[in-house]
Amino acid sequence: MNPISSPLLTDLYQLTMLQAFLERGMTGTAVFELFVRRLPPGRNFLVAAGLEQVLDFVEGMRFGEAELAWIERSGLFKPAFAAELAKLRFTGDVHAVPEGTIVFPNEPLLRVVAPMPEAQLLETRVVNLLHLETLVASKAARCRLAAGGKGLIDFGLRRAHGAEAGLLAARASYLAGFDGTSTALAAPRFGIPVFGTMAHSFVQAHESELEAFKAFAAAFPGNAVLLVDTYDTVAGVRKAATVPGPLKGVRLDSGDLDALSRESRAALDAAGRKDSIIFASGNLDEMRIDALVRAGAPIDSFGVGTSLVTSADQPALDMVYKLQEYAGRARRKRSAGKATWPGRKQVFREYAPDGTFARDTVCLETEQHAGEPLLRRVMQDGKRLAQPSLAEARRHAAEQLRRLPPTLKTLEQADAYPVKISEGLKDLAQAVDRATA
C-alpha cells in the first residue's frame, strides 16, 4: 500500500459511513464545500494552494488488492463491502479557486458534486492536502511581503513534518513567491529552482576553515556560497574573501545578523568582492526578516526553514469540508460555534478603480452579482480539466499580492477584509433551519 496515495489514508469513519450509505442506497448527489471557518490570529488573508495534488488524488483514487484484502480481513465491515469498493471511482465534478488566489474565511476554496459515497470519501485527504499547502503558501506570502525584492529560499525540509510536508512546502512557498528551495527533489518533481550552500560539518571536517573554503570553491567554481560562522564569523568572511577565483557569496547562520551582515559587507568590499552576496539564515521568520530589511541590513537573500514549513506561529487552519446539499436539498449544521452556510456557493470579488480588492460576496451559485467569480470548474465527470502550470500559478499569486488592500499587507493583524453573505444565502439558511427545526 502506497503510504501517500492509498485510499486507506483516510479516517476510518469515511469507510464505515461509506458502507452505510451504500447499504441504504444513499447514492444521491451530494455537494460538499471546503473552506476555512476563521483566520488564525495574526493572519490577514490566505493563499489557496494544493489543488494540483488534490486533482491527482481524486482522479487516481481506487482501492487496490492490498487495500481490499485489509478491508476483508479487518473484521470491521460486511463481506459485500470490498466488492463495492473495488468498483469505486470518482465520477463527479469539482469547482475550485485557482491556486495562488487570495481567499478569506467562509469562502469555498473547493466544491465537490458527486454521488454521496464518492464525495464523502474524499474528505480526509482533500483537507489534508489543501490544508498543508494553503497553510505554507499563506506563511510564505507573509515572508515575501516582508522581504520585498530580496531573495527567499525554503530551507525547511529537515524539520518539516515528514517527507510530503517538506516536498509540498517547497512547492507551496515557491507558488507564493519564494525564489526556490534547498529540497533537491523539488527540482525533478516540480521544476522548482534549487539552491544550496554548505554545512558546518564540511568546515569542521577540514584541517582549517580556509582549506574547506578553498576546496568548496574549487569544486563549484563561481557558484560557492561559503558558510562563515563555524568559528568566528567576521574572521570567516575575511578568509572566504581570499579564495582564488570568483566567490558567489557568504552565508551567516547565527549571531546578530544585522551587525554581522554590515561587518561582512565591509570586509567583502574591502577585499574587492563587491559582487559577492550575503546570504542569511538561522531561525528566520517574516518578523525577523521585516526587522532586518527595515534596519537596512545589507543581506541579499534569506533562507527560511522551520518557521516557514511548519507555519510555526500558526501551524494549522480551521479548514473543513462540509455537506451543503444532498439529493437536491440544501443542508447545514448548527453545532455551537460551527454553523455553516448551506447550498452551492460562488464568491464574487469586486475591485477598486486601482485594481485592489474592494469586497467579496459569498452568493448562491445561481445568484447574479457584480464582480469576478472566483470558483471555476476544474474536474468534470471525474476527469480533470487543463490547469495553470506552477509558473502561471506563481505569477497569479504575485498579482494577487499586488492587488491586496494595503492595510492587509502589514504583518500585524488588520481589520478584517469585508466578506459579505448574500441575501439569497441568508434566506436559504433560514429556510433550511425551518425545515429541520
Place this chain on the structure above:
Amino acid sequence: MNPISSPLLTDLYQLTMLQAFLERGMTGTAVFELFVRRLPPGRNFLVAAGLEQVLDFVEGMRFGEAELAWIERSGLFKPAFAAELAKLRFTGDVHAVPEGTIVFPNEPLLRVVAPMPEAQLLETRVVNLLHLETLVASKAARCRLAAGGKGLIDFGLRRAHGAEAGLLAARASYLAGFDGTSTALAAPRFGIPVFGTMAHSFVQAHESELEAFKAFAAAFPGNAVLLVDTYDTVAGVRKAATVPGPLKGVRLDSGDLDALSRESRAALDAAGRKDSIIFASGNLDEMRIDALVRAGAPIDSFGVGTSLVTSADQPALDMVYKLQEYAGRARRKRSAGKATWPGRKQVFREYAPDGTFARDTVCLETEQHAGEPLLRRVMQDGKRLAQPSLAEARRHAAEQLRRLPPTLKTLEQADAYPVKISEGLKDLAQAVDRATA
C-alpha cells in the same frame, strides 16, 4: 522517483558536499550525533520515536535510475558524480536510544559512524523522521499524563502536514500511550487499533437525526458511536438512546464539553444506557483534557486531532545532526548560541531507590560511569539489528512515563531535569578548542 524514499528528498547541499568529499578523497570515518539543543517552552521531556523509519531509510538508501538521470541533466554536478552515487550504500554503524525512551537536551538520540560521504548524506531525512515522531510522541505523552486512564484516540489526519505526517503521527502517538487512531492505514501498516464514529454529514444527509442514528446503529450493531451535536446536543443524546439494540456510545464535538457530558450521562443513564460511553472531541489538547478530567466530567474517551499531530503549541524541536569526530579527531562548532560537545558520547541514567530517574550524565563513549547506558547499537556494517516491536516500544514508553520524576509530570514548565556533562567531555572540548584556535 518515490516522494517518500527517494534519496533526492534531501537538501541540495548534502549532494554538493558529497561531490566535494568524494573529489577530495575525504572518505575517512565520520561520527555524527543527533540531539535536541533545548526543550521548547512548556516541555519538560521528550519521548524518542521514529527509529524504525530511520533504519528503513538508511538500509534502503540508494540512487535509482531516475535520480541519477536528474543528477546528470541538472547541470549542477560534474559528469563523474552520478557513477559514484550509483554505487553508494550505507555501510556504517548506528547507535540509538530505544524508541519510547524519555530524553533531554544535549543527549544523543542517535549516533552514526560511517565513511564521511555516507554519514553526511543521511542528515536531512534522518532529522526529518526523528523530529516528526519525537515531536508528536512528546505531545502525546502529555495528553496521556493529562488523561490518566481514560481513552485517547488520534483524530488528526486531516490537518496533519501531509500524508506521512498523518500516518507517522498515528504511530508516534500510539507508541507514547494513545489507544489508537482514526487513520485507517495505520492498521495494516503498523497494526495499530483503529476507531471511528460518524461525521455530521451522515446526520445531515438523512431526513432526520433519528433516522441517521438508526441507520448507523443497524449498520454497525453494538459498535456505533453516534455523533449527537449536529443540531441540539442533549436532544441528540435522547434520540440516540432510543435506537434499537445496544449502543456503544455518543460523541460530543462542540460546546461546553463539561456541562454537556454531565447532561448526556444523565440522559443516557435515565434511558437505561449505563454501558454507553461518552466520547468527546473538538479542539482538544492536553490542557483542556486536564481541565475536564480535574472537573470530573464523565467523559470516557477523548479524540485529539490538530493539536496532537501538529504539536500545535510547539510545532518544532531544535533537533540537529552534528559532526563530532572525523578521521579519528574530535570536532565541534562554536557558532554563537550553537556550540556543540565533541566526540562519541554515551548517556548514563541513574535512578532513585523507587525507580524514578535521578540524573543523567553525558559522557564520552569510552568513559566509565554509574547508571544505565541509554544508547545501544541498532545497525552494524549497514545491516539493522533486531529491534523491539511497536508494542514493546509502547510498553517501554509507558514504563518510562511511570519512572519520570513527579515534578516533570506536570503540564506546566518545571525545573529542568539534571543532565550533567562529564569531566572527560569538558576536557575534550577544551582540547578541541585549543587545536582549532
